[in-house]
Amino acid sequence: MFSAGNLNKFQQTETPFYYYNLDLLKDTLQACKDASQKYGYHVHYAMKANFNPKVLQTIQSYGFGADCVSGNEVKAAIEYGFGKDRVVFAGVGKSDKEINTALDLDIFCFNVESVQELLVINDLAGAKGKTARVAIRINPNVDAHTHHYITTGLEENKFGVNVWQLPDVADTLRNCNNLELTGIHFHIGSQITDMEAFRSLCVRVNELHEWFVQRGFNIKVLNVGGGLGVNYYSPDHDNIADFESYFKVFNDFLEVKPGQEVHFELGRALVAQCASLIARVLYVKNGLKKNFLVLDAGMTELIRPMLYQAYHQIENISQSSDNRQQTIDIKYDVVGPICESTDCFRKDVDLPESFRGDLIAVRTAGAYGEVMASHYNLRDQVQSIYSE
Numbered sequence: 521m522f523s524a525g526n527l528n529k530f531q532q533t534e535t536p537f538y539y540y541n542l543d544l545l546k547d548t549l550q551a552c553k554d555a556s557q558k559y560g561y562h563v564h565y566a567m568k569a570n571f572n573p574k575v576l577q578t579i580q581s582y583g584f585g586a587d588c589v590s591g592n593e594v595k596a597a598i599e600y601g602f603g604k605d606r607v608v609f610a611g612v613g614k615s616d617k618e619i620n621t622a623l624d625l626d627i628f629c630f631n632v633e634s635v636q637e638l639l640v641i642n643d644l645a646g647a648k649g650k651t652a653r654v655a656i657r658i659n660p661n662v663d664a665h666t667h668h669y670i671t672t673g674l675e676e677n678k679f680g681v682n683v684w685q686l687p688d689v690a691d692t693l694r695n696c697n698n699l700e701l702t703g704i705h706f707h708i709g710s711q712i713t714d715m716e717a718f719r720s721l722c723v724r725v726n727e728l729h730e731w732f733v734q735r736g737f738n739i740k741v742l743n744v745g746g747g748l749g750v751n752y753y754s755p756d757h758d759n760i761a762d763f764e765s766y767f768k769v770f771n772d773f774l775e776v777k778p779g780q781e782v783h784f785e786l787g788r789a790l791v792a793q794c795a796s797l798i799a800r801v802l803y804v805k806n807g808l809k810k811n812f813l814v815l816d817a818g819m820t821e822l823i824r825p826m827l828y829q830a831y832h833q834i835e836n837i838s839q840s841s842d843n844r845q846q847t848i849d850i851k852y853d854v855v856g857p858i859c860e861s862t863d864c865f866r867k868d869v870d871l872p873e874s875f876r877g878d879l880i881a882v883r884t885a886g887a888y889g890e891v892m893a894s895h896y897n898l899r900d901q902v903q904s905i906y907s908e
């Protein structure tokens with residue numbers, strides 16, 4: 521995956537840094553655009569996955585909308601040129617300040633997660649003499665078959681309104697003069713690779729859609745969220761998510777009425793494969809039972825393995841380049857420099873014998889990577905370099 525030119529550039533760059541392959545990003549965006557346009561679907565990019573300026577500019581230039589989860593994301597989306605009529609604002613804990621920001625910017629829609637939030641938005645919109653467009657985020661109780669830390673569509677999760685609360689939602693909507701219902705919203709989790717989960721989602725959406733229609737509500741938008749997964753195990757051979765199959769499931773199973781729009785909120789599937797975290801081996805520690813590679817990057821640069829046991833492919837790109845002799849594989853625990861025992865990218869990684877100064881690539885780091893970096897231990901801000 522990394523050319524000799526890449527390696528040359530990496531060797532001359534201070535580590536750690538994120539390397540972005542913008543060509544792969546563009547190919548991914550084009551594939552998603554083509555597959556979604558086939559059915560007239562609208563895709564909003566879930567900005568929290570990566571708000572690196574170059575990434576945002578590139579995504580914006582392909583005509584996607586933006587799915588935001590904070591007032592600052594709403595502001596940034598509009599500053600980066602995502603049209604306000606294509607900006608949605610989700611999140612279980614929107615503050616009054618954030619709601620006011622979004623009302624002032626006239627965004628397309630708030631995805632609302634509780635009855636109390638409906639009342640607050642109604643009051644704040646009323647105070648400005650505005651009408652807020654809202655969609656109800658419903659918890660469909662669908663198991664996404666993903667890691668339990670990143671599943672969001674079960675009744676035990678904090679997200680969305682549960683089905684038994686819908687009568688209360690319907691009454692509230694009828695009584696609130698400063699709210700306009702645009703549609704219903706769902707998001708069942710992340711890194712979902714089993715298309716069956718999306719089929720189950722469609723079945724639930726159809727039922728809940730019907731519930732609203734029978735009560736006289738005009739549902740203009742069915743927003744089915746995001747969550748499409750990527751292949752963390754094979755980043756070179758399977759580097760673009762299967763958007764065709766994904767959208768086809770919705771075309772096959774979602775009941776859409778004439779004039780209705782179907783919206784998606786993809787984050788990870790658009791950006792995960794386009795970046796790697798590049799680090800150097802600082803020290804090799806050979807123990808009696810364990811060998812450690814201590815890198816100059818850790819949970820402060822990429823926290824996913826430590827936060828939710830995420831798997832990332834780890835490669836020694838100095839040793840695998842052809843200028844050195846291949847040696848036998850050794851098992852290493854690949855760890856960071858941070859003063860926490862959990863600061864480990866993975867245990868028992870098979871790698872060629874590795875040395876101080878070798879470059880290590882942690883692959884598929886474009887989603888929830890750079891954006892979750894922290895200054896813990898007063899670390900430097902992580903840098904980024906780009907293909908071009």
Ligand SMILES: *Cc1c(COP(=O)(O)O)cnc(C)c1O
Nearest residue numbers: 566610710746747785786787788
């Ligand atoms: C995080 C999030 C998404 C995007 O999830 P991915 O797994 O990155 O596609 C979409 N919608 C909502 C409401 C989210 O919170």
